[in-house]
Each structure stands twice: as C-alpha cells, then as structure tokens.
Amino acid sequence: MEFLVAGVLFVLGAILGSFINVLISRSVEGEDWVRGRSRCDHCRQQIKWYDNLPLLSYMVLGGKCRSCQGKIAIQHPIIELLTGLMLVWWYAIGFTFFRLVETPLLYIQPVFWLAVGILLLIIFVTDWLYQIIPDFANITLGVLAVVYRLYLSLSGVMRWQDFWLALLTGVVMGGLLYLIWVLTRGRGMGLGDVKFALVMGVLLGWPRAAIALFLAFLLGAVVGIILLLLKWKKPRERIAFGPFLILGTALALVWGFEMWSWYWGWLG
Ligand SMILES: [Zn+2]
Structure with missing residues (x-):
C-alpha cells in the first residue's frame, strides 16, 4: 500500500514538475505563464500532448523534438524527476x-x-x-x-x-x-x-x-x-x-x- 502511494506521488510530482518547467521557461523568457500551449524552443512547433508527458516523452523521443530533431532542454526531465522524488521523500519523512x-x-x-x-x-x-x-x-x-x-x-x-x-x-x-x-x-x-x-x-x-x-x-x-x-x-x-x-x-x-x-x- 505504501509503495502504491509512493508511486502515485512520484507520478503526481513529475506532472507538477512539468508545470514548473513551463513556469520557469516562461518567466525566463518573460512570456505569459497561463496562455499558450508549449512550443519547441527551436522550431516553435506546438508540442502535442502525447509528446509532452512528464519523463516518458523525453525518454521515448530520446531528448529530441519530433519535428525538427532539436535538443529538448535537460532542465525538463531533471525537474520532473526531482519533483517526483521530492514528493516521495516528503511522504517518507512525513511518517516520522x-x-x-x-x-x-x-x-x-x-x-x-x-x-x-x-x-x-x-x-x-x-x-x-x-x-x-x-x-x-x-x-x-x-x-x-x-x-x-x-x-x-x-x-x-x-x-x-x-x-x-x-x-x-x-x-x-x-x-x-x-x-x-x-x-x-x-x-x-x-x-x-x-x-x-x-x-x-x-x-x-x-x-x-x-x-x-x-x-x-x-x-x-x-x-x-x-x-x-x-x-x-x-x-x-x-x-x-x-x-x-x-x-x-x-x-x-x-x-x-x-x-x-x-x-x-x-x-x-
Ligand atoms: Zn522542434
């Protein structure tokens, strides 16, 4: 049961992480946080939802944009992984x-x-x-x-x-x-x-x-x-x-x- 909760929290953390990535990218570029779908940094192509899954899409695509093969910033999987791990860690220490x-x-x-x-x-x-x-x-x-x-x-x-x-x-x-x-x-x-x-x-x-x-x-x-x-x-x-x-x-x-x-x- 506890492993199940930890697993769910990891996935939730990774999803939260991909939202944080949007916040970071847009605040660095001075863009509006809320409006607009995610776009590739190189070809400005809108990213389809199935290419925007936390951690999974980065691994499936091998870290490259589907349309232009430009590199996806390493920031994305790192933040998704770290937020996922942070939620699991937070749950684990929460007990004690x-x-x-x-x-x-x-x-x-x-x-x-x-x-x-x-x-x-x-x-x-x-x-x-x-x-x-x-x-x-x-x-x-x-x-x-x-x-x-x-x-x-x-x-x-x-x-x-x-x-x-x-x-x-x-x-x-x-x-x-x-x-x-x-x-x-x-x-x-x-x-x-x-x-x-x-x-x-x-x-x-x-x-x-x-x-x-x-x-x-x-x-x-x-x-x-x-x-x-x-x-x-x-x-x-x-x-x-x-x-x-x-x-x-x-x-x-x-x-x-x-x-x-x-x-x-x-x-x-
Ligand atoms: Zn691209």
Whole structure:
C-alpha cells in the first residue's frame, strides 16, 4: 500500500514538475505563464500532448523534438524527476517527522515545507541554468515564510521574539549580501542572490541562516576551485551563487542546530 502511494506521488510530482518547467521557461523568457500551449524552443512547433508527458516523452523521443530533431532542454526531465522524488521523500519523512505536531499544524506544517521545497528547487535549477532567480519564486517564498512564522507566533507554538529575530536575520543577511554586491560591483553575485538571502534569513531564522550562509560560501569556494582545476570553467567565468545558497539552506534546515552546538562546543 505504501509503495502504491509512493508511486502515485512520484507520478503526481513529475506532472507538477512539468508545470514548473513551463513556469520557469516562461518567466525566463518573460512570456505569459497561463496562455499558450508549449512550443519547441527551436522550431516553435506546438508540442502535442502525447509528446509532452512528464519523463516518458523525453525518454521515448530520446531528448529530441519530433519535428525538427532539436535538443529538448535537460532542465525538463531533471525537474520532473526531482519533483517526483521530492514528493516521495516528503511522504517518507512525513511518517516520522511531521506527525509529531497537533492539528491544525499537523496539516499546515507538511504543506508549508513541501511548498518551500518546490520553490527552492525552482530557484536552484533556474539560477544554475540561466543565472536568474525568478522574482515570483523569491516573493512567494518570502510571503509564505512570514505568514507561517506569524501563524506559529499567533498560535503560541513560537515565541514572538523569535518572529522578530527571524525578520531581523533576513534584513541582516540581505544587507550583508547587498554590501558584497556593491563592493564587488555585481561580479560575485546578482541582485537575485541578495533578495534570496533576505528571504532565507526569514525562513531559517537565527542561527540557522548564519550557518546556511557560511556553508554556501564554503561550498561555493570548494566547487569553484574544483571546476577551475578540472578546467570546466575559466577564471573569469561566472558561477551562479544561488544553488550554493539553496544547498546551505537545505543543510541548515536539517542539521543547523546540531552544527551550531558542535561549533560552539568545539570552540569552548
Ligand atoms: Zn522542434
């Protein structure tokens, strides 16, 4: 039974992923999200529904457009696969992690974190492939984080001082990255990263946001050096910073408090 549910969730996730692909493509190209059918990037031919099935069509077509044989962007199957896996993972941890709280948080908490996961995935892939962090993703994530924390404070699950501390953390994180953006004249990162850091601060709060930022710089430096050594990137070539911010955020979400106490325990 549980495998059946996991299978259905994977398919639903892949379908959701193909909708996310449309969102990403159209926000990158500045087109209308809702209107118009999907078209091939190369020949602008409308894609038939049976060539637009998540994951399956990519495999059947061998990653090429049926009419012009142009390559279908790898973004499509990657996002569909990742959203599918994310829903399965979310279901699997739901049994141990989310069941600990009482109603109505029992329902609100898992839905909130699923939405956060999907938005983080969108930002990760868009910044990695197009070096853009879509404003719609940043704004939605920011509003969700504030509303969720507000709800936790109003219902007494979280202290009000933690709510204000989270907002302050966002301002400090955003301010810090803005400062770096100004000092490096935008070579180190984009304004999208600055806006995301603000949202990340509110989402994670203190001290997890600080850990996420530290991990992002550390991972970015390590991966940057590896890419240079392997000659996959030239010294002046820009590497998107957003994906590292997301990786730091994910790691800090899961292990943030452990890392924080380990760090201070190690110092003292
Ligand atoms: Zn085509």
